[in-house]
Amino acid sequence: MNAHFCISIWSNPDKNSDLGKEYVERNRFIPGTKWLDYFNPKTRQEYWNTLEENLFVHGVDAWWMDAVEPENDALKGTQTHIGPGNFYRLTYPLMVSKAVYEGQRETTSDKRVCILTRSAFSGQQKYGMINWSGDVGGTWDGYRRQILAGLNFTITGLPYWTSDIGGFFRPGASQYTDEGYHELLTRWFQWGTFNPIFRVHGYQSETEPWKYGQTVENNMRKMLHLRYRLIPYIYSEAWNTTNNGSTIMRPLVMDFRKDAEIVNHQYQYMFGNSFLVAPVTQPGASESEVYLPETTNWYDFWTGQLIEGGQTIFADAPLNQIPLFVKAGSIVPMGKIIQHTGEASADTLEIRIYKGADGSINLYEDEGENYNYEKGEFSVISFEYNEQDQTLTIADRKGQYPGYLKERIFNIVVVNENCGTGLAKGQSVNSVNYVGEKIEIRL
Template sequence: MHSVKGYGIFWDNYSTTQFEDNAAGASFTSEVGDGVDYYFIYGGNADGVIAGLRKLTGQAPMFPQWVFGYWQSRERYKSQQEVVGVLKKYRDLHVPIDGIVQDWQYWGVDEKQWNSTEFVGPGYPDPKSLIDSVHQLNAHIIISVWPSFGNKTKIWADMNNHGYLYNSYITWPINPAVQVYDVFNPKARDLYWSYMNKNIFALGMDGWWLDSTEPDHHKEKPGDENILTYDGSYRKMRNAYPLLHTQGVYEHQRETSDAKRVFILARSAFAGQQRNGTTVWSGDIRSDWKVLRNQISGGLNIGLSGIPYWNTDIGGFFENGFSRRGTKDPAYQELYVRWLQFGTFCPMMRSHGTDAPREIYQFGQKGYWAYDAIEKYINLRYRLLPYNYSNAWAVTSNNSTMLRALVMDFPKDEKALDINNEYLFGKAFLVCPVTDSMYTSKASAKTTFDVVKTQSVYLPKGTYWFDFWTGQQSVGGQTIEKQTPIDVLPLFVKAGSIIPMGPELQYAAEKKADQMEIRVYPGSDGSFTLYEDEGDNYNYEKGAYATINFKWDNLHQTLTIGKRKGAFSGMLKTRKFNIVLTGSKKESTVTYNGFPKLVHL
């Protein structure tokens, strides 16, 4: 719980807990506890509170650079040819992509073979070839693994022989032949990893989609709460399940190899899960405008809880409520485009869902409004890669948060405190996603763009704001109407911001940013630290990285590019920076070789 007075309360309890906040006051109540256990954190502001929480529960490590590219997924790709074919299609279309997901049932469709961790489905005759082919296309792949197993699998037999299964716990699929393992037992976590490592990681897999990390609990019986885990009753421990599940994978992969940074995508979280190299997603949500609207506030609350990496299924998981024409339905196309615009300004940009495939070419071809809007934002995501990766370093090195509720940066602006459909992405961008249909008739499902619609956007007070698309400047403390054609997301930049923009790319590691645009937004002093490293592995923990500090002096209209600090293998020693002063025609191109530069604009 945060207060605008600069303190927070962390209620340290794993059992089912109720939080209430009303005129009588705020309270936490948990079902089980050896005593009242909480921490008072005084940080001075929300960032300080989060820093204190991470000091208590763990710091967030760096993800690989490719994680911050574009991700395509589907429930589900049914063969290795299908996975590789999707990537080839993106490459043929020259649409950037870095990640693809292999969802469930690569182990086959027999529920008794559930989550065997083995590629036994008929579509996967050569899983090593699958992974190698993905890598040859300059992409990465993660795979779905669950905390439950069918009773015909080798891992189930091993877990059962050691007494590591919850025998009466009904999970997904709802089949008594499928059982959950006791994640609280460190030896059970060892055994779990041994199968993942032998059957999947050793083949070259890049990361993990840990589904059902709650885990799913169906047909719940009173006795289920009395199941004894390694650390006590399930009633006492249940909410920590995803924390221990991701911890087991993170720690074991780190022990196995430092060549790849751990990347885990998990459906649930508990306080401290950021230390396990985990991004959380919001689950199997519906394709609905109200659901899209609620994702914003949900993501902001995750960030305020100290967990910096979060995302949603772009377009919603269940494509229901539409005409069942899927991606050919203009009403769904409009929702998807707006959702993808929001996803561009989330820590992870990932399209996923069932019912209708979501690849860009499912929405038409170049020249069609939906396709063009999708392509525009994927390309923007890659141009912002230096900004996003540097903000990831700020998370790791300085306890920052990427998805920022307005209260974090404007605690004295009373109008900003209860706004939960806008946020800052990093400390520069003000994002206000469109969360309702503007151009498609709900009655006829026909789309028309004859009249450009607008959206109300509140600009927090105390600073100036620049329209990212037009460069127009507005004073804060007012609500404006922003024109929102289908390919325009209301997006503003705070005065004093410095935004590095890289070249257009087809994938994150395609080429070094030997020419980089540095956009300066005047009106206030400001600074930005550009971070770079080898892009993967853990050498950054040993000091193998470099930073360059940019400092804007608004009074003298000068940009100081500081001395480069640090070094790493493959680092650019000389490059060009094209400095652009937003809102003017002033710009300057400088050659930078690691020594300080002063640029007058």
């Protein structure tokens, strides 16, 4: 099925279980608590050994590490391996992720570490960590709070964040027929498309799109197809995060801090360097107020209309569409509609050019599952657009990796109101056969 297997595990075994008794015998719990002492390197190693012997060797690909935070001052008055629990307790999730990351990396470099966890501490991003916001309510207020939570979280330097699309706590069986909930789920899903990590989850629920009827399924499919068409852009932005310390989900203050108006539009943000996302946050909306920051102009992604920055507009927001804008000067690589990222989808890419300013992007590619990129096994193709000369330059490919595409097609699309809009393929002005050598194209 071309799926990867992520298993939900808790980080502290019951002391009365066979495994728990073994840890008790070896003094691996923080004295007087039910919490393993991950501050002790021996505990971290033994915990990984348990995961490896029972799960990893059987094909587990990723770890859903729930309940990694000592709740309600659980370490108050205790003494951990490195010092007082009162002082170190907030770093507990950091040490749990460290245990799994270092254990798996020592075991193999053929599979990237992927840890989904609900608590974090500064620096935890280096341990393959994705943070999700926990057991949130499936309400409009809960949804709005998630947008702010994500922006506040990622601006701290922890780049990979996600929420339970639709909320963890849901209306129960009525969710499948309740049109009011369907609207919330659809808007949350649209916003989730532009989260660093895109996922649906719900308590005691079957969350497949087709459970909610054809309208919801169609609306979800549209956004899912867009997410996958944008994989070349998203993966390149992820490399920008790894290589340059950037972040994908960007509060407007990061890019437009001299524009005083942005503080009045707290739910808007940038997704990478190019996309302005304005999620719909109220029920019953058919249009939405959107502020387009000054210093640049903007294209409506869905219509191709070029709009001057520094003004508030009312963007169309039918139920199947999130207000979405692209900064003038952007270069956006888009792939085919695919069912999984393992498909050979990058042999032909659509390169959308949003004229109006100089722009550039580095198209990053590697093998996708291992750590060979740390040894330099990856490729970067730089695209630069010069507004004055109306010229696109595709640079020489830098680097290579096993299985890289030696030859491919780049369909160059200049976006306007008649071309390169929305999800559909644009009409190319040039179809370039690229073999790794520099090409200049007059647009």
